[in-house]
Amino acid sequence: MELLCVDGYPYLNRCPSGLYFDDISKYCTFKAEARCGPIPTTPAPITEVPLDLATKCEPAECQLPYCFCSKDGTLIPGGLDPAETPQMIMLTFDGAVNLNNFDKYKKVFKGKINNPNGCPIKGTFFLSHEYSNYVMVQALAHDGHEIATGTVSQQQGLQDKGYEEWAGEMIGMREILKKFANISRSEIVGARAPFLKPGRNTQFKVLEDFGYIYDSSVGVPPLPIPVWPYTLDYKIAHECKSGTCPTKSFPGLWEIPFNAHYVESFEGGHCPYLDQCVLHNHDANEVFEWLQEDFSRYYEQNRAPYMMPLHTNWFQIKELELGLHKFLKWAADLEDVWFVTMTQSLTWMTDPRPVKALNNYEAWRCDNKELPSAPCNLPNKCALSFKQPDSNFTDTRYMETCSECPNQYPWLGDSGGSGIPGKDNYIPENLKRK
Structure with missing residues (x-):
């Protein structure tokens, strides 16, 4: 005999005379072919949502300066109107x-483009290690640009690696920049x-642990409407494009997302990095106009x-370079x-102020900021195995640094x-931001 489920209710069903129920295949068959139980049971898959998954935004519970979210990610912090922002x-x-690239990058910032408060514009550099010149990196930091970490090796597939691999890549990169x-x-x-492939919860646990x-x-x-940092x-x-975004809650850790760049006609496609859109066949004016339209959104x-x-x-x-410079000069006139920098944007977000109050905004001033030391005049040019x-092969890498x-x-x-x-042993308590 067997139990049948019909509309959620069990019914006892007997096999016809001369046939026996097969516990494996779940049907009636001849005695010589029937396999009788008991058989090992397979646990039903867990369908409940794990308790540690992040929940939907609760604006009433999420208050600046420590927390910011909105239902669709598009709301302006502080309740400001767009014209005030x-x-x-x-x-x-x-x-x-x-x-x-060093001279190309410096040219972006040496074009006498200033902010409304008279301060020269600055950028943020996400550094990877291989082939980096650390005298040049130090010069960028001394000039007031923000230095952030990419990874040591830029390896493919890091999104599927564990905690130690992420710590080695990101905290290792931070230690290289320090030294x-x-x-x-x-x-x-x-x-x-x-490659904009976050490491699921693992990467963000590393960032949280190391400050x-x-x-x-x-x-x-x-x-159609871009997303604010959160x-x-x-x-x-919003939808996670990579499929490897964090699913747990990491309170107070900010995400500055990559809104897609595109124009209404989708000419050039859409892209997270500007150089990934197909604009190489455009002249400088067309590049400028493309950036203008993207920016206007x-x-x-x-x-x-x-x-x-x-x-x-x-x-x-x-x-592309000329179109970028033309856009920067145009935008600076607004x-x-x-x-x-990325950090300056978050500083404003934690304490939103209307645009009319920003000329004397302390966090965006440039006259009293303590900057990292200037690079040395005679750096060491290291040829290293x-x-x-x-x-199985040993190569030579060249690295310039003011350190030994x-x-x-x-x-x-x-x-x-x-x-x-x-040799490295990354312990959060020892290597937080000190």
Whole structure:
């Protein structure tokens, strides 16, 4: 006999005379073929939502300066009207800094473009290690630009790795910047995952444990109204493009997301990094107009910060470079536009002020900021042995720094270049922002 379920109710069903019930296949068959129980039971899959998943935004419970969210991510903090809200522009640069791009980057900021308070504009650099020149990195920090961490190796597939791998990549990168670019941990408060593939909850646990203030790795699909930065106290309000966003709550840790760049006609496609849109066949004026239209979606609506993420690739095409410079000069002439670093944007968000009150806003002034020391005049040019962990060959890497040359090229597990594999031991209590 067997029990049948019909509309949620069990009914006893007997096999016809001469047949026997098969407990494996769940039907009546001949005695010689029937397999009788009892058989091991398989636990039913757990369908309840895990208790530690982030929940939907509760604006009444999420109050600045420590928490910010909105139902769809588009609301302006502080309840300001768009006309009262400064349009922030954040120039960000990913990857190594070296002779291939240093002068190009400096040219962006040496064009006599100033903010309404007279301060020169600044950017944020998400540094990766390989091929970086740390004298140049130190010069950028000394000039007032924000330095943040990418990863040591820029490896593919990091999103699926564990806590130790993420700590080795991001905290290792911060230690390299501290030792070889003379930038203190307290100045390095932001991070970005390689290829915009966040490491699910693992990456954000590392950032939380080691005292970071923000991440900027989460991509947003093309939306008619852009998304503001938010804290990760609650569930992300938009679709996660990578599929590897955090699902747990990380109270107080900010996310500065990648709104997609695009124009109404979708000419050039849509892209998180500007150099990933297909604009290489445009002249400088067309690039300028494309950026204008993309920017207007922010400026004419909710004034969400307009992040302009770039790689070296952008500056290898003259028309793109000229179009960018033309856009920056045009935007700087708008009286309510401010060029800020990532941290400066979050400082404003924690205490929103109307645009008319910003000329004397302490956090955006430039006359009394303590900057990292200037780079030395005679840096060390280090030729260092380097062997990838999965390689049988030893190569030579060249690295410039004002610090002493290490024994070998710094890498994962040996951020100081001691030559002792696995020397690093990252303990949050010892390596928070000190």
